[in-house]
Amino acid sequence: MKNLLLFGVLIFGSIAANAQSYIGFLSDNYSGVNSVIVNPANIADSRFKTDINLVGVSAFLGNDYYSVKLDNVFDSEFDFDDDGKKSPSDNNNIMGNVDILGPSFMFNLNSKSSIAVFSRARVFYNVNEVNGKTYESIEDGFDNNADFNINEKDVFLTGNAWAEVGVSYARILMNKEQQFLKGGLSVKYMQGLGNAYASGRDVTIDYDADGSGTTGSIATTGEVTYGYSSNVEDDFDEFEVLSGANGVAFDLGFVYEWRPDHASYMVTDSKGNTYAPKDINKYKVKFGLSVTDLGALKYDDATEEIYDITNTVNEDDFDNVDGFQDKLQRFYTRTSVKNVTKAILPTALHLTADWNINNHFYMNLNSDLSLTSKNKENTSRVANSLSLTPRFESKWFSFYSPISMMQHSGFQWGAGLRAGPLYVGSGSILSLLISDESQAADMYVGLKIPVYQGRLKDKDGDGVLDKVDDCPEVAGPEENFGCPWPDTDGDTVLDKDDSCVDVAGPVENKGCPWPDTDGDSLLDKDDTCPEVAGPVENGGCPWPDTDGDSVLDKDDNCPTIAGTVANDGCPEVTDEVQKTLNEYAKTILFDSGKSSIKSESNQVLSDIIGILKEYATAKFTVEGHTDSAGSAKLNQRLSDARANAVKNYLVENGIDQFRLSAIGYGEDRPIATNKTRAGRAQNRRVEINLVKE
Structure with a gap:
């Protein structure tokens, strides 16, 4: 009976792989090299000088057939049938994936471009479009020794595992005040670790509990396709590296940022070059667009067999043959065979919007959309999802709480944090704790070595950053590029205000010595007649002789009447x-x-x-x-x-x-x-x- 049940699950069970990894953490601007897996453009203008990921593991399991309360799972008396709720439908799904990010690092090539090298191992397993009543019928029929009839139609199963090594390059494409755009490309070499898939077309199962008197009979119709790499046997539980299994894939992404406050953080050096600090996020709103996993794995040493399963088999004979492949070969007719297979990667479109509410609080909206068909053989696909993630973010610590709607597993609520080198979290931990009918579970954990961008320094404390300070050790005003204004002639009037920078002069004459234009020893500033020489006692003006009698007015007792010198300028009475x-x-x-x-x-x-x-x-x-x-x-x-x-x-x-x-x-x-x-x-x-x- 167990072999028959396994046969039914393998053919009719529905598992859809979910490619979402590190839910919540990848929205963090400090996710560093990890962020290339969702959008390679992220590493340009990064908050890191360099970021080294040691190891990170993310795993996910979910379905829309079976739900359970988390506490019950850890009970020693837990019973799968009695302690959970089953929701059979015409299209049930079970989801699972493992994503391991191995040693990886990123660094900046220059102020505009960055590069990352990463290693990664991934496992996808999915079977699509099963009638959930199939499992119920098989289980009830065997347990109660009752007849059942199933019209399953078409089902698809895919399992794929591979390792990849990738290189990402990202560059700033536009940086014009409020408008900022960057793009990135990842090229990945893939090594296949194992591949197996099966599909059924127009499949029916008719079980007659006493068909042959002492035992039941299983009558089936339809067509089954079964493909597998040479290192996979029976239930896909053994993997080994294959020499003829490889491929190349690409990720392409863009990020646009709106930076309305750009003027508040830009600095300019003495040569007119402008700089933006690398250690802060400069956007108010950020939008991301990327396509990942464009490519396929080719297995040269693989087999694909197609069987006509129209036959009636004795239940005892069926039970006595172990292994799914052995059952196909023993009881059914192989109609086709080929030796090369191609595993399609889970190509997906990722859209994200990130709102910087203030310095440390953010709100992220993310959507993942599958670009591959669930009705195509040997094809992996992501589950469509929509997530809203509020987060607190700083250099050494971040906390986030994603709220998601996942295709096939519904509402999920999780939490995660990053504390220096450690990142840990789950996209479903909170919904698992509060729900009596959890349909999904995931978690991730990892360690890295972050080397953050440093805060621009101002050693002399003059408000001009060292990067653009021509005199970083001596305080000076911004308008002189951080250097103190010189006083070449030492007259206390700075050269910028001194009209005579090489000759000392008083402050009130803008640093120039007062002139004596007429050379009468009285400086122009004190000379009433600066153009005509005159005695000091007359304010630098020559004494007048108003009446022209050669007796100056200062000595002339009659300055307006001509007189004689002898009479002090007055006329004499003759x-x-x-x-x-x-x-x-x-x-x-x-x-x-x-x-x-x-x-x-x-x-x-x-x-x-x-x-x-x-x-x-x-x-x-x-x-x-x-x-x-x-x-x-x-x-x-x-x-x-x-x-x-x-x-x-x-x-x-x-x-x-x-x-x-x-x-x-x-x-x-x-x-x-x-x-x-x-x-x-x-x-x-x-x-x-x-x-x-």
Whole structure:
């Protein structure tokens, strides 16, 4: 019975390989060389100087036929049939894969390109499109010794294992401010480790429990194809390296980043070259697109056999033959055989979007889509999936929790972390813990040696990074590329502000010495007349001679009236002028016996005023005289009054009072005889005489 059950599972069981590996970890910007397995472009502009993976193992198992509570699995009394839930349908699936990333490393060739070399071992096992009721019918029929009939139609089974060594090259394709694009290519050489596959076309099974009286009979129809590499026997449990099993495959990927804050982290050196720090993620949103596993493995020493399984076989005879291949050869008719097979790789399209929420928190959306057919023989394929992964990310530590919808195994919730060299996680651990009907389980663990990109240094603390600092040991401003401004002439005015960098000068004259344009020993800054030489005491201007009398205004008592040097620049009162004044003065008429001036004397007084104004600094005495008629006392008083009357008139008409004095001499100074009328008339007079100092 066991052999019959195995025969039914091998032909009709449905297992679909799932190529997703390291779920959650590969969304981390610090996954390093591991990230090439999903997109080779990832290693360009990496957060690592170099990254060495020692070993990483990822395994996955899932299905849509059988679900169980995790705690029950570890119970010593666990029963497969009683402690789990079966969900048979027309198309059930069981999923499994193992992905081992061996010694691998990556490093940067230059600022724009990187390279990685990796080794990897992979196992896929899948059987597609089984009717889940087949297993139920076989099990119930055998257990209850009951008849059953199955119309399975078409089923496909594939098992493939291989090792690969790959080289990845990635390069920045565009880096224009906010727009950043990089691309990568992996070339992989593959060594086949083993391959087996089977398919059934229009398969039916009719079991008659008492068909031959004492034992049942198995009637089958349809066609079965069975292929295998030379190192695989029966149940695919033995593998050895084959010399004629190899192939070449390719991975191609691109990553686009939107960097709206590029200006905040870019630095420029003295030659105009710009740099971006390598140790930080610079994007706000990142999109990735890649196609992996473009290729196939060719097994030269392999066999493919096609059998017509139309026959009725005694159940005891069927049970007595061990091995799936032996059963085919013993009971059924081989219709075709060939010696070369080709195993198609699980080609897949990967789409990802990563949102940098802030410095350490991210949200990743990832989709994996199979590009191979599940209805083609000897073809591996990935399960279509959609994952949303929030994560905390830093240089030495990351934590992530992927939430996924997996084809054939439904909702999965996991968690993982990276702590320095260690990475460990599972895409399903949390759903396993909280669900009573888990349909999948996976986990991964690995060790690596990360060498991170260093933070750009600023040894002198001037805010200019050493990479672009022309003077990294001495602080200086950014506008001088990190160097202190020089002061060549030592005048405390920096050369950048100094208009005379080689000659010392004061700050207020922009570092230049003050000039003395006119050479008068007075600097232009203090020189009122910088273009014309002049004495210091006159502010650097020459003394003026306004009236042109050769007596400088500073020494000229009459700067606006030409005079003589001897008279300090003022005009001198000559004898002729003195004579003229007195001739005018003698004609001043008074009322008889009084000091009041007659109006007909106004003209002569006006002429006197004109003469006095011409000699603005000269002082005069107005003298009054009388004849001898009358008493001497009365004559003295009258002469004083008349002298002061003239003085007052002159003052009232513009002559400075301090230039004039008045005195009366009475009858004491006659200029003619008082015995005659004519003589007395001459003695009654006013004189205006220059006061000589």
